Amino acid sequence: MITVFEKPKSLTPAKTHYCPGCTHGIIHRLVAEVIDELGVREETIGIAPVGCSVLAYNYFNVDMYEAAHGRAPAVATGIKRVHPDKVVFTYQGDGDLAAIGTAEIIHAAARGEKITTIFVNNAIYGMTGGQMAPTTLIGQTATTAPNGRDPEVQGYPIRMSEILATMPGAAYIARVSVHNPQEVAKAKKAIKTAFQVQLERKGFAMVEVLSSCPTNWGLTPLKALEWLKDNMIPYYPLGVQKAPEEVKA
Amino acid sequence: MLQEIILAGFGGQGVMSMGQLLAYAGMEENKQVSWIPSYGPEMRGGTANCSVTLSDTPVSSPLIDEPDTLFVLNRPSLEKFEGSVKPGGLLLLNSSLVKVEPQRTDLRVLKLPVDNLAQEKFGNSRVANMILVGAFVAVTGAVSLDSVVGALKKVLPEHRHKLIPLNRQALELGVELAQS
Amino acid sequence: MAKVLMKGNEALGEAAIRAGCRFFFGYPITPQSELPHYLAKRLPEVGGVFLQAESEVAAINMVYGAAGAGARVMTSSSSPGVSLKMEGISYIAGAELPCVIVNMQRGGPGLGSIQPGQADYFQAVKGGGHGDYRLLVLAPASIQEMVDLMGLAFALADKYRNPVMILGDGTLGQMMEPVEFPEMLDPEKLPQKPWAAQGAKGREPNIINSLYLNPLELEDHNLKLQAKYTQMAAEETRSESYYTDDADIVLVGYGSSARVCKAAVDQARQQGIKAGLFRPITLFPFPKAEIQAACRQAKAVLTVEMSMGQLVEDVRYNLEFRVPVHFYGRAGGMVPTTRAVVSKITELVQEGGRSA
Numbered sequence: 001m002i003t004v005f006e007k008p009k010s011l012t013p014a015k016t017h018y019c020p021g022c023t024h025g026i027i028h029r030l031v032a033e034v035i036d037e038l039g040v041r042e043e044t045i046g047i048a049p050v051g052c053s054v055l056a057y058n059y060f061n062v063d064m065y066e067a068a069h070g071r072a073p074a075v076a077t078g079i080k081r082v083h084p085d086k087v088v089f090t091y092q093g094d095g096d097l098a099a100i101g102t103a104e105i106i107h108a109a110a111r112g113e114k115i116t117t118i119f120v121n122n123a124i125y126g127m128t129g130g131q132m133a134p135t136t137l138i139g140q141t142a143t144t145a146p147n148g149r150d151p152e153v154q155g156y157p158i159r160m161s162e163i164l165a166t167m168p169g170a171a172y173i174a175r176v177s178v179h180n181p182q183e184v185a186k187a188k189k190a191i192k193t194a195f196q197v198q199l200e201r202k203g204f205a206m207v208e209v210l211s212s213c214p215t216n217w218g219l220t221p222l223k224a225l226e227w228l229k230d231n232m233i234p235y236y237p238l239g240v241q242k243a244p245e246e247v248k249a
Numbered sequence: 250m251l252q253e254i255i256l257a258g259f260g261g262q263g264v265m266s267m268g269q270l271l272a273y274a275g276m277e278e279n280k281q282v283s284w285i286p287s288y289g290p291e292m293r294g295g296t297a298n299c300s301v302t303l304s305d306t307p308v309s310s311p312l313i314d315e316p317d318t319l320f321v322l323n324r325p326s327l328e329k330f331e332g333s334v335k336p337g338g339l340l341l342l343n344s345s346l347v348k349v350e351p352q353r354t355d356l357r358v359l360k361l362p363v364d365n366l367a368q369e370k371f372g373n374s375r376v377a378n379m380i381l382v383g384a385f386v387a388v389t390g391a392v393s394l395d396s397v398v399g400a401l402k403k404v405l406p407e408h409r410h411k412l413i414p415l416n417r418q419a420l421e422l423g424v425e426l427a428q429s
Numbered sequence: 430m431a432k433v434l435m436k437g438n439e440a441l442g443e444a445a446i447r448a449g450c451r452f453f454f455g456y457p458i459t460p461q462s463e464l465p466h467y468l469a470k471r472l473p474e475v476g477g478v479f480l481q482a483e484s485e486v487a488a489i490n491m492v493y494g495a496a497g498a499g500a501r502v503m504t505s506s507s508s509p510g511v512s513l514k515m516e517g518i519s520y521i522a523g524a525e526l527p528c529v530i531v532n533m534q535r536g537g538p539g540l541g542s543i544q545p546g547q548a549d550y551f552q553a554v555k556g557g558g559h560g561d562y563r564l565l566v567l568a569p570a571s572i573q574e575m576v577d578l579m580g581l582a583f584a585l586a587d588k589y590r591n592p593v594m595i596l597g598d599g600t601l602g603q604m605m606e607p608v609e610f611p612e613m614l615d616p617e618k619l620p621q622k623p624w625a626a627q628g629a630k631g632r633e634p635n636i637i638n639s640l641y642l643n644p645l646e647l648e649d650h651n652l653k654l655q656a657k658y659t660q661m662a663a664e665e666t667r668s669e670s671y672y673t674d675d676a677d678i679v680l681v682g683y684g685s686s687a688r689v690c691k692a693a694v695d696q697a698r699q700q701g702i703k704a705g706l707f708r709p710i711t712l713f714p715f716p717k718a719e720i721q722a723a724c725r726q727a728k729a730v731l732t733v734e735m736s737m738g739q740l741v742e743d744v745r746y747n748l749e750f751r752v753p754v755h756f757y758g759r760a761g762g763m764v765p766t767t768r769a770v771v772s773k774i775t776e777l778v779q780e781g782g783r784s785a
């Protein structure tokens with residue numbers, strides 16, 4: 001038998017609990033591959049959020065924390081200040097990062113904490129049953145917005161990458177997607193850059209990954225990817241929002 | 250010996266450091282001491298006060314409700330604390346600012362126009378408090394003058410140590426006035 | 430080392446550094462601000478990190494991060510801020526991380542006042558956040574004791590891998606008394622923490638976590654935590670008994686209220702009343718055997734606190750309702766006076782110490 005598919009060292013053998021077709025799994029894999037390629041597995045400390053990826057500490061084969069809902073950037077700050085030479089990353093959902101943890105992420109970026117944040121935006125609260133997230137699109141239905149998000153009532157979805165790109169402390173901010181293989185490749189490149197920026201102590205780095213939640217969107221995995229492309233990308237344009245000069249070049 | 254003191258005046262009048270000076274002086278003599286400030290918004294412009302305890306035995310409570318000695322540097326402080334002084338206690342008044350008479354008749358009252366005196370004798374109103382402290386030392390003997398002078402080094406920042414001789418003169422004036 | 434006159438808040442800061450603490454995360458609030466002020470200056474001098482967080486919520490989670498990474502770390506706040514920290518404290522207790530939390534209590538509830546209070550007793554000793562956990566709670570009553578207990582707090586936090594709270598109040602934070610500091614501990618020479626997340630070099634990953642989705646596992650985890658609390662009760666209780674041997678009336682108080690009680694005992698003794706004081710130093714674990722011994726002779730017990738009656742419940746419970754326990758409290762930032770406590774004592778003597 002020839003090996004066509006090898007698990008990165010930075011993933012444990014544990015089987016993930018994600019729903020079929022959920023892109024959390026792909027994103028885990030990308031992060032793990034990057035950690036492997038940079039050769040920093042034994043130097044890395046990750047922080048799992050509260051959300052569907054709450055058990056990420058069982059999947060990443062590195063030292064891990066489980067943080068309170070929204071607080072991962074503060075936890076990361078504590079770790080990085082104790083171990084400035086280690087690689088610290090947070091993995092957070094959109095409810096975690098853009099609702100309950102807005103203050104923590106903004107201030108981590110403002111301080112220019114030398115950490116890497118993987119922000120998984122699936123426009124929904126996955127874990128708790130499809131409630132509206134701060135990123136839920138106008139008109140998108142959710143269990144707490146059964147008639148679709150109405151800006152008169154629930155206001156507008158938040159574009160975190162654009163907000164964070166305005167912060168002087170943020171060195172690298174990019175938005176990527178994982179709805180097809182080409183985008184997955186670009187996503188990996190962005191994630192790698194976000195870790196490299198940390199290694200070079202340039203400042204705060206975040207990659208926002210548009211991700212699907214077939215379960216709570218009520219779509220098949222394939223339809224979900226299509227929905228992502230057709231609905232999320234127009235509102236959440238892909239691309240690098242901010243990067244150090246040499247990275248842009 | 251147990252000497253419980255409240256010092257009260259306007260925020261900027263230096264009552265806090267006057268209290269600390271007495272506490273340090275007590276430490277110079279290996280006494281047990283404590284110092285507690287009032288704190289909060291009342292500090293800004295309003296009246297500030299602190300409580301100082303000097304004792305030969307461990308200080309049971311640093312919180313003072315019946316002082317042996319009350320330093321009063323402004324009128325609101327007289328109104329606020331006069332009633333609390335122990336019968337027979339000592340009231341030291343800055344009469345440059347407090348123009349009213351105390352109500353209590355059972356206290357030993359020493360009224361000194363220290364702001365005017367400091368200006369006239371030393372051309373520096375900032376040593377007014379020292380005259381009162383000198384008087385306190387002379388009347389109570391709770392700490393010695395030398396200890397107070399020694400303590401100035403602790404309370405004054407290094408760059409103001411050149412003012413120690415002037416402070417000493419003001420303390421000595423207080424001693425003199427209290428004895429006369 | 431010679432004694433220096435120092436404010437409680439600042440003394441706590443220096444004591445933390447002497448105890449090997451190099452990391453502080455906090456958010457400003459009166460009446461504890463001199464502690465962060467002091468550490469903002471002092472920590473960088475010893476190669477440490479002082480960081481003002483965006484909120485108490487963030488601060489306690491930074492503590493969670495630093496503690497899990499193996500450092501001696503501290504935060505401090507006052508009542509409203511400590512309430513905000515409670516979520517993080519529960520996680521820290523759940524993940525079994527050592528750290529020190531200072532609460533310089535002020536009057537409450539709500540925004541309350543900035544004057545001293547002791548109304549966070551329940552929050553401190555019963556856990557405070559969600560879930561079955563306890564903090565080890567130390568209640569100093571003098572500046573020297575604050576210094577001594579800070580060293581102990583870090584040692585106990587490490588020994589039990591449990592958060593330790595120093596429960597003070599505005600008076601203790603603001604007042605000055607002479608103190609002597611212990612020698613500086615070298616943080617590099619502290620025992621290693623093999624469980625800490627510092628990078629999985631040549632070993633299996635360490636996980637800092639309080640999530641147990643399997644209820645049986647979580648129950649086991651709870652039992653393990655309870656066993657720690659039982660061990661604390663057996664090994665760590667501390668208290669002071671002052672003239673209790675022959676006391677008819679025993680006062681009970683902690684922190685600055687206990688200082689007022691001490692003065693009241695002195696005055697009562699001068700009047701020929703056999704009064705004494707029992708002062709718990711560990712509020713959790715509560716010194717049960719000690720309070721029972723101190724109140725052996727007592728006809729009545731009087732609990733004095735700056736609250737509407739919190740410690741008094743533990744006093745009654747730990748005395749197993751055998752002695753009438755009376756209560757005198759002030760609240761909202763008011764401090765009990767010696768005179769008021771003495772008159773309470775006299776009242777009790779006149780009543781013959783009966784009925785609670």
Ligand SMILES: Cc1ncc(C[n+]2csc(CCOP(=O)(O)OP(=O)(O)O)c2C)c(N)n1
Pocket residue numbers: 050051052053069092093094095096097120122124125126127128133
């Ligand atoms: C303080 C607190 N409030 C609420 C919750 C419940 N909760 C768990 S996950 C979650 C939403 C997570 O959504 P998101 O961050 O978008 O992650 P996803 O599940 O979509 O990946 C909520 C509200 C909690 N655990 N803690």
Ligand code: SF4
Pocket residue numbers: 017018019021022023024052122126127212213214215216
């Ligand atoms: S609920 Fe949604 S986000 Fe969560 S695992 Fe399932 S598909 Fe993924």
Ligand SMILES: [Mg+2]
Pocket residue numbers: 051093094095120121122123124125126133
């Ligand atoms: Mg989500």
